[in-house]
Amino acid sequence: MRAYIAQCRAHSTDELGSFKAEPTVASAIERAGRAETPEGRRYHHQRRLPSALLRFAMKQLQAARLEQTADFDELHQRVDQAIGSLHGIGELTVYDTALRIGARLGFLPERVYLHSGTRVGARALGLDWRATVLDVSDLPRELRDLRPHEIEDCLCIFKDKLRHAV
16 A cells, blocks of 8 residues: 555546546546547557547547436446447456546546456455455455555556465
8 A cells, every 4th residue: 555655646646637627528538538648648558459449439438428427336337338348448448438537527436446457456365356346345454545446556556466465
């Protein structure tokens, strides 16, 4: 937890802050769909996805009326419905996209969402790694001081260290 706070929290806060600062929800959806930083570069997690796929995903997201969602769970579900079945779009891209749009809409996850990387970390900690989400109360006490999206980050970033530590 201390390593995450020292090494990663500021970057995550900056990324989400850039989406929160988007002038409109539509512009946040557009940038999240293209997986672009404020400088126009591709986010690391989506660096290998073809531009044409991301442009198509962006159009699907724009048509999904995401601004009408009530909370992060609903947003994540609607992002998954809009782009999750596209060849090349996986759970991580769905989550990252929902997280970025959620920052602009004013809501973040209240539970920890699992995808391929976080499942490795969850499994190393003896958690239900086959689940799609985990409640914060199910996690080790050391992680509970972090926000759910930060715990997701920790499980993914430190997955190899967790695997070798247990």
